[in-house]
Amino acid sequence: xxxxxxxxxxxxxxxxxxxxxxxxxxxxxxxxxxxxxxxxxxxxxxxxxxxxxxxxxxxxxxxxxxxxxxxxxxxxxxxxxxxxxxxxxxxxxxxxxxxxxxxxxxxxxxxxxxxxxxxxxxxxxxxxxxxxxxxxxxxxxxxxxxxxxxxxxxxxxxxxxxxxxxxxxxxxxxxxxxxxxxxxxxxxxxxxxxxxxxxxxxxxxxxxxxxxxxxxxxxxxxxxxxxxxxxxxxx
Amino acid sequence: xxxxxxxxxxxxxxxxxxxxxxxxxxxxxxxxxxxxxxxxxxxxxxxxxxxxxxxxxxxxxxxxxxxxxxxxxxxxxxxxxxxxxxxxxxxxxxxxxxxxxxxxxxxxxxxxxxxxxxxxxxxxxxxxxxxxxxxxxxxxxxxxxxxxxxxxxxxxxxxxxxxxxxxxxxxxxxxxxxxxxxxxxxxxxxxxxxxxxxxxxxxxxxxxxxxxxxxxxxxxxxxxxxxxxxxxxxxxxxxxxxxxxxxxxxxxxxxxxxxxxxxxxxxxxxxxxxxxxxxxxxxxxxxxxxxxxxxxxxxxx
Numbered sequence: 001x002x003x004x005x006x007x008x009x010x011x012x013x014x015x016x017x018x019x020x021x022x023x024x025x026x027x028x029x030x031x032x033x034x035x036x037x038x039x040x041x042x043x044x045x046x047x048x049x050x051x052x053x054x055x056x057x058x059x060x061x062x063x064x065x066x067x068x069x070x071x072x073x074x075x076x077x078x079x080x081x082x083x084x085x086x087x088x089x090x091x092x093x094x095x096x097x098x099x100x101x102x103x104x105x106x107x108x109x110x111x112x113x114x115x116x117x118x119x120x121x122x123x124x125x126x127x128x129x130x131x132x133x134x135x136x137x138x139x140x141x142x143x144x145x146x147x148x149x150x151x152x153x154x155x156x157x158x159x160x161x162x163x164x165x166x167x168x169x170x171x172x173x174x175x176x177x178x179x180x181x182x183x184x185x186x187x188x189x190x191x192x193x194x195x196x197x198x199x200x201x202x203x204x205x206x207x208x209x210x211x212x213x214x215x216x217x218x219x220x221x222x223x224x225x226x227x228x229x230x231x232x233x234x235x
Numbered sequence: 236x237x238x239x240x241x242x243x244x245x246x247x248x249x250x251x252x253x254x255x256x257x258x259x260x261x262x263x264x265x266x267x268x269x270x271x272x273x274x275x276x277x278x279x280x281x282x283x284x285x286x287x288x289x290x291x292x293x294x295x296x297x298x299x300x301x302x303x304x305x306x307x308x309x310x311x312x313x314x315x316x317x318x319x320x321x322x323x324x325x326x327x328x329x330x331x332x333x334x335x336x337x338x339x340x341x342x343x344x345x346x347x348x349x350x351x352x353x354x355x356x357x358x359x360x361x362x363x364x365x366x367x368x369x370x371x372x373x374x375x376x377x378x379x380x381x382x383x384x385x386x387x388x389x390x391x392x393x394x395x396x397x398x399x400x401x402x403x404x405x406x407x408x409x410x411x412x413x414x415x416x417x418x419x420x421x422x423x424x425x426x427x428x429x430x431x432x433x434x435x436x437x438x439x440x441x442x443x444x445x446x447x448x449x450x451x452x453x454x455x456x457x458x459x460x461x462x463x464x465x466x467x468x469x470x471x472x473x474x475x476x477x478x479x480x481x482x483x484x485x486x487x488x489x490x491x492x493x494x495x496x497x498x499x500x501x502x503x504x505x506x507x508x509x510x511x512x513x514x515x516x517x518x519x520x521x522x523x524x525x526x527x528x529x530x531x532x533x534x535x536x
Contacts, residue, residue, distance in 0.1 A: 007498075009468060009470050009500055010526040011498070012466065019463055020463055046258060046260040048489060051464055052464075055260075061534070134489045135464075135489070136488070137263045137372045139263050141464065195372070197363065
């Protein structure tokens with residue numbers, strides 16, 4: 001397994017496997033992340049996996065970069081690549097692709113000269129892979145969008161995109177965990193909170209999980225919003 | 236009697252901060268915490284508090300706080316022209332305050348952020364192991380006029396007078412040197428623009444708890460500014476397409492999509508917390524070993 005080790009300031013060590021978005025890199029990231037997690041290194045405060053790397057944050061008050069490097073190198077020798085994709089969770093996320101929830105569905109369908117229904121089908125068909133979680137609490141970076149749905153960002157970003165909005169931008173699809181400004185085409189909304197500091201399962205997604213969207217009606221949306229429990233959507 | 240402090244005027248941004256919430260960055264939750272940790276820790280130590288007790292972070296001034304009980308406090312960090320009953324409040328030493336007294340932070344004289352540490356520590360809701368305010372994640376919110384904050388009980392006697400040695404008090408100037416550990420992406424910039432980055436100076440334009448923007452000789456990307464997202468942290472210097480450095484601060488997002496030139500070392504984070512608009516910044520490259528040595532020096536007490 002090829003990798004390089006570099007410092008991130010004097011706070012973390014970054015293990016880098018490459019600089020692209022690919023499943024091969026992702027497998028290395030996940031397998032390494034799992035091995036490091038299992039090692040329970042006492043001075044490690046955070047392990048952060050990304051598309052291309054794993055960052056090992058350490059308590060710089062008690063340990064030096066050199067010691068962390070030695071320890072990480074030893075663990076990297078034991079990493080089993082095939083472990084990466086074992087025990088994947090599948091999260092089925094209900095999305096209402098209707099009315100006020102989907103302000104850009106019609107224009108996006110017209111852009112691709114397909115029907116709204118076809119957009120919904122193409123969007124809810126794949127099993128998306130959560131490559132990483134970052135940017136905002138609980139925000140999943142997903143891979144696997146149908147090439148036919150690739151769409152340039154909105155010319156003018158919206159000042160406020162509501163929480164739960166499901167959007168498409170470039171080759172990516174994603175879900176807004178909190179309301180924020182944004183330039184994605186919004187085609188639906190999910191009632192399930194991606195991140196809730198008051199919930200036992202803080203974040204719905206973790207790196208390596210799989211995500212499947214499925215279409216629900218407005219009344220189903222409202223029912224889930226009121227009574228749905230997050231556990232019911234994780235398989 | 237309840238141990239309370241009332242917010243009469245919050246000023247620009249008033250929030251509860253401690254040493255932050257590590258351990259959740261893999262879920263996209265920033266580590267957050269006090270911008271100037273040195274000021275927080277020293278204030279707590281002078282009061283015999285634990286290092287990580289929460290304090291109020293006062294930004295820029297325009298802040299008025301009223302004590303509802305007699306206690307001992309310590310104001311640290313930037314000089315925001317603090318006074319009680321028109322008597323200037325000395326920084327970096329403990330002082331007694333009485334019920335009904337008002338502590339006012341007028342405006343920045345030196346630095347941008349002051350810390351009000353109180354014997355017993357500020358009490359507030361704990362979110363994922365920390366009291367640090369992080370509004371975007373719905374973990375607490377900034378304090379507003381009329382808010383009342385609770386203070387913890389002091390075990391044993393109230394702390395006696397204590398003052399920080401002069402040579403341990405940071406000197407805030409309009410010209411700062413930030414020491415940087417180079418990023419592996421340094422090669423993504425032209426060699427000439429990298430040398431210029433370390434030789435010329437930059438001006439601090441504006442910032443908040445999440446990050447700040449500087450202006451000066453632009454860094455030039457060999458190809459593009461956008462990268463496949465990688466990890467970023469407090470101190471990471473990102474460089475978007477315009478080539479102007481952007482430094483991430485305490486509420487830094489966990490990952491970023493811009494090329495990075497390096498990360499400011501932990502011993503210099505207090506400078507980032509205290510930079511005011513117009514401050515001139517110079518960057519100096521150091522090794523990890525040097526950064527660790529500087530941190531050790533900084534920690535001696």
